[in-house]
Amino acid sequence: MQSTATRDLIVGVFVLTGLLAVAYLSIQVGGLSYKGPGGLRLVATFDDVGGLNTRAPAMISGVKVGQVAAIALDETLRARVVLDLDANIDIPVDSTASIRTAGLLGDHFVSIEPGAEDAGLATGEEFEFTDSALNLEDLIGTLVHNVDLGDSK
Secondary structure, three states, X not given: OHHHHHHHHHHHHHHHHHHHHHHHHHHHHHOOOOOOOOOEEEEEEEXXXXXXXXXXXXXXXXXXXXXXXXXXXXXXXXXXXXXXXXXXXXXXXXXXXXXXXXXXXXXXXXXXXXXXXOOEOOOOOEOOEEEOOOOHHHHHHHHHHOOOOOOOO
């Protein structure tokens, strides 16, 4: 009987270890993180977010400095994007927030181009300058309809 109890204990520990490993990997792949209070929350308003999702990265010079916390429509029916950024970064007031794509068909992210002003944005403030996502379908449609085929006579 002793060997059965030992075997059950070993199997239980093995299963528990496997479940903990799966939970850890799920959290890592899902991008779940806890920064705690004191993050810098800024708002950017766009005409088109083009597939941007919550928890998408916010980057400066290719370095992740935060993520998209929320996306909603404002009263003027424009997309209002709330960014949760690292509180240790000072974002100048004349900075630009743009929606970019990683690669040709990759995921969307918010790129922040720092300005030159000395004054920085505080929590709750909004980017004055934004650049909406490039919509590939609109670009192709514009190209197709504006092509000059010359005289067809």
